[in-house]
Every structure is written in structure tokens, then in C-alpha cells.
Amino acid sequence: MASTVVDASGTEKSTATPTGTQTEQDAVFAVRHLWKVFGPKAEKVPEDASLAELSAQELREKTGCTAAVRDVSFDVKKGEVFVVMGLSGSGKSTLVRCLTRLIEPTSGDLEMDGEDVRGMDRSGLRELRRHRAAMVFQHFGLLPHRSVLDNVAYGLEIQGVGKAERRARAMETVEKVGLGGLEQRKPGQLSGGQQQRVGLARALTVDPEILLFDEPFSALDPLIRRDMQEEVIRLHKEEGRTMVFITHDLAEALLLGDRIALMRDGKIVQLGTPEEIVGSPADEYVRDFVRDVPREQVLTVRRAMRPAESGEADEGAALTPDTLISDAIEAVARSGGAARVVENGRCLGIVDHACLLNVVARLDEEAPDDGKAAA
Numbered sequence: 329m330a331s332t333v334v335d336a337s338g339t340e341k342s343t344a345t346p347t348g349t350q351t352e353q354d355a356v357f358a359v360r361h362l363w364k365v366f367g368p369k370a371e372k373v374p375e376d377a378s379l380a381e382l383s384a385q386e387l388r389e390k391t392g393c394t395a396a397v398r399d400v401s402f403d404v405k406k407g408e409v410f411v412v413m414g415l416s417g418s419g420k421s422t423l424v425r426c427l428t429r430l431i432e433p434t435s436g437d438l439e440m441d442g443e444d445v446r447g448m449d450r451s452g453l454r455e456l457r458r459h460r461a462a463m464v465f466q467h468f469g470l471l472p473h474r475s476v477l478d479n480v481a482y483g484l485e486i487q488g489v490g491k492a493e494r495r496a497r498a499m500e501t502v503e504k505v506g507l508g509g510l511e512q513r514k515p516g517q518l519s520g521g522q523q524q525r526v527g528l529a530r531a532l533t534v535d536p537e538i539l540l541f542d543e544p545f546s547a548l549d550p551l552i553r554r555d556m557q558e559e560v561i562r563l564h565k566e567e568g569r570t571m572v573f574i575t576h577d578l579a580e581a582l583l584l585g586d587r588i589a590l591m592r593d594g595k596i597v598q599l600g601t602p603e604e605i606v607g608s609p610a611d612e613y614v615r616d617f618v619r620d621v622p623r624e625q626v627l628t629v630r631r632a633m634r635p636a637e638s639g640e641a642d643e644g645a646a647l648t649p650d651t652l653i654s655d656a657i658e659a660v661a662r663s664g665g666a667a668r669v670v671e672n673g674r675c676l677g678i679v680d681h682a683c684l685l686n687v688v689a690r691l692d693e694e695a696p697d698d699g700k701a702a703a
């Protein structure tokens with residue numbers, strides 16, 4: 329089943345439902361009914377309905393198995409930042425490692441660019457991990473006795489690229505991530521933030537089709553962390569590189585994600601844009617999770633607007649549909665009257681003080697769904 333959704337940038341997109349079987353044409357990764365079960369006779373769990381539906385605790389008691397990833401389906405679209413968020417132990421690391429088979433999935437289908445990853449032989453997997461999907465880890469994984477430049481060039485070295493070329497390419501990414509001048513230092517002579525920039529540069533140097541991040545910034549101080557988040561946003565804007573970004577931090581997920589998959593006990597409980605997750609939580613768990621998010625900084629006027637009454641469509645300040653509520657409140661306060669939401673010269677609706685504040689105060693939550701905001 330396909331439906332039209334509106335993402336945080338206000339662009340309309342056609343998306344398959346997360347549990348659907350139809351693969352997006354522009355999918356880099358297509359994941360269907362993926363399971364990873366740890367423990368004895370793990371392969372029995374997904375195929376036995378009486379086991380597959382047990383809670384994590386029941387399954388552990390009955391079989392000694394842990395289902396770290398349970399029947400997960402999604403597409404990572406070309407050019408998007410796909411965030412996987414969830415509390416510690418919810419299965420995020422297992423899921424991202426399954427994508428390149430650093431962890432072998434128990435069952436399900438996994439494609440990259442239409443190619444069957446589960447069917448790849450060793451050389452196919454080597455190619456996948458060295459050239460196509462590069463991973464950035466929380467603990468950097470740097471080689472302590474090598475210089476920054478040689479650490480950054482390491483991925484190319486494994487590929488067998490000659491010294492002169494790999495150093496030249498490494499030098500480019502060293503500059504790109506803001507480490508220019510530090511290329512001869514050893515990792516131990518760098519701050520945590522700088523070390524993570526080296527990790528990021530190393531992943532970028534192989535020019536992968538997709539970057540995979542497993543909580544890369546969790547160990548960093550808040551300010552440095554913010555810096556690194558900005559760096560990721562900048563790289564994404566400038567290069568449009570596809571990214572899968574794992575985090576347990578909701579603010580980070582909302583900041584970076586084009587779409588967010590929220591995991592709980594190995595399952596995806598909701599998959600949607602930040603606006604969908606915050607504005608239309610799928611269940612009580614998600615609602616609790618996003619309770620403290622400042623809604624006006626995530627939701628847009630699309631959610632707040634009401635139909636125009638006679639005459640209103642022609643006057644007043646004009647806002648684009650992806651204007652944040654917080655910016656709209658400012659615009660309405662400044663102009664002293666209602667504002668129009670305009671797209672392609674057409675007035676979609678009106679926002680005034682009352683309907684904007686209703687969203688901030690969550691009075692919109694009980695409103696009937698218009699079918700567009702749901703994930």
C-alpha cells in the first residue's frame with residue numbers, strides 16, 4: 329500500500345508503508361521481515377508463530393533466545409538520513425550490523441541497490457563493506473600508532489589503492505572535516521571530537537554510497553557533539569550522501585533524521601518523519617517518548633492551519649507549508665493578523681494565533697486525522 333506523506337521539509341512523497349512488500353525504486357537498502365535471534369536454535373523462532381509472538385521476556389524464559397531484531401521492514405531511500413532510534417538494548421546496533429552482515433541475520437530479505445545481500449559470497453561482502461557502505465563507530469576505532477592522515481587513508485589502503493593516490497584523497501577529506509594542519513598527529517594527541525572527525529573522514533575517503541553511524545557522538549561532550557551534528561548536516565546538504573544514523577537521543581534523531589524508525593524490543597514501533605512521530609505518535613509508548621519535545625520546533629503550519637474564510641485567501645502574510653510553528657507564531661505576532669499558508673501560488677489554509685497555540689498546547693491531538701499526517 330502506498331500513501332502520500334509530507335516530510336519535515338514540506339515535500340510530498342509517495343511512500344510504501346513500512347510493513348509493505350513493495351520496494352521503493354530509489355531504495356539503497358530494502359529490508360523485509362528481517363530477524364536476528366541470538367541463542368540456541370535461533371532459526372526456529374521466526375518461523376514458529378507461537379514463538380515469534382512471545383514477548384522478549386517470555387521468549388527468553390521459554391527458549392533461552394534473545395530476539396534482538398524482530399520482523400523489521402523498511403527502505404532506506406537514496407539521499408536520505410534514516411535514523412534508527414531507541415533505548416539501549418532495543419536492537420539498533422544489531423540491526424545496522426545486519427545490513428552489511430557484520431552480524432548474520434537469522435531470516436528475512438535484505439537488498440542493496442536491488443542486489444540480494446544475504447546471497448552474497450565473501451568477495452561480494454568484502455566489496456560491500458570496503459567500497460559501498462562505510463561505518464562510523466562510537467569508539468572511533470583508530471589505529472593509535474598511525475598519523476591522522478594514514479588513519480584516514482586506511483580504507484583505501486585495504487582497497488589496494490597506491491600510496492600517492494590514497495594520501496592525496498585522504499588529504500582532501502582531512503580538509504573537508506576541518507582537520508587541516510593536524511594530519512601528522514597521532515590519535516592520542518587529539519581531543520575526542522577531533523578523533524571522531526578522523527573516524528568520519530576515514531569513512532568518507534572511500535566515497536561510499538552509504539554511511540552507517542552507530543551512536544558516533546554519544547561519548548562526546550554536548551558542545552562538541554553539537555559541532556559534529558552540524559558537520560553531518562553540512563556533509564549531507566553538500567554531498568547528498570545517504571546515511572543510516574543510530575542514536576538513543578531523541579533530540580539528535582529529530583535534528584538529523586529525514587525519517588526516524590523508533591525501535592522497542594527489536595521491533596519498529598513507528599517509522600515516519602520527525603513531524604509525524606512528534607505530531608502523530610503511533611501509540612502510548614511513542615507518545616511518552618516524545619512528550620517533552622518542543623512541538624513548535626518540529627511541527628509545521630500544515631498541522632496548524634484551518635480553512636480560509638471568505639476574503640482571507642487574498643490578504644495577510646504568506647508562509648510556506650514547511651514553516652515551523654515557532655516561526656509562524658513570530659510572523660503572526662509581528663503582522664498582528666492571520667497569515668496565509670501558500671504553496672505554488674495557492675492558499676492552502678490560514679494560521680492565526682489560536683490555531684498555532686492549539687498545536688503548542690496539544691489541543692490538536694484529538695482532532696480527526698486528515699490521513700496525511702499518519703505514518
Ligand SMILES: Nc1ncnc2c1ncn2[C@@H]1O[C@H](COP(=O)(O)OP(=O)(O)O)[C@@H](O)[C@H]1O
Binds near residue numbers: 414
Ligand atoms: N552477541 C549477542 N548475543 C546475545 N545477545 C545479544 C548479542 N548482541 C546483542 N544481544 C542482545 O540483543 C539486544 C539488542 O542489543 P543491541 O542491538 O546491542 O541494542 P542497542 O544497540 O539498541 O543498545 C539486547 O538485549 C542485547 O543484550
Ligand SMILES: [Mg+2]
Binds near residue numbers: 543
Ligand atoms: Mg548499540
